Amino acid sequence: MRSADGAEIITVEGLAADDADRTLHPLQAAFKRHFALQCGFCTAGILMAATEYLDETTAGGARPPDEDEVRRLLSGHLCRCTGYEPIVAAIAEVATALQLTGIEPADIEPAETEIDRMPPGGAEPSP
Numbered sequence: 001m002r003s004a005d006g007a008e009i010i011t012v013e014g015l016a017a018d019d020a021d022r023t024l025h026p027l028q029a030a031f032k033r034h035f036a037l038q039c040g041f042c043t044a045g046i047l048m049a050a051t052e053y054l055d056e057t058t059a060g061g062a063r064p065p066d067e068d069e070v071r072r073l074l075s076g077h078l079c080r081c082t083g084y085e086p087i088v089a090a091i092a093e094v095a096t097a098l099q100l101t102g103i104e105p106a107d108i109e110p111a112e113t114e115i116d117r118m119p120p121g122g123a124e125p126s127p
Contacts, residue, residue, distance in 0.1 A: 012044035030090035038081035064095030
């Protein structure tokens with residue numbers, strides 16, 4: 001039996017910044033940009049697995065995982081809504097950004113993008 005006593009436990013809610021706006025972690029923001037979530041049933045598990053996976057595989061400037069590697073990561077998760085394509089795209093985007101910036105995955109600061117500032121329902125209609 002394992003014990004959590006004294007261990008640090010991070011949940012999906014802990015990925016967002018601890019600021020007043022609860023700014024999304026880059027993976028959360030990428031999922032939002034790519035519409036990589038719908039019902040939300042699988043989202044927390046995939047985000048946590050992807051976060052740990054990127055921490056392990058891209059640390060120290062290693063190359064980002066390729067599509068097959070991301071799909072292997074996802075093979076243990078069941079998503080009935082998205083067809084996985086947007087999930088793979090979101091994870092690949094963040095992995096590539098990590099490689100290009102040289103930032104260690106654990107040091108990623110949550111990011112706010114234009115889509116994060118959109119009102120509920122999307123962008124305002126054009127006049």
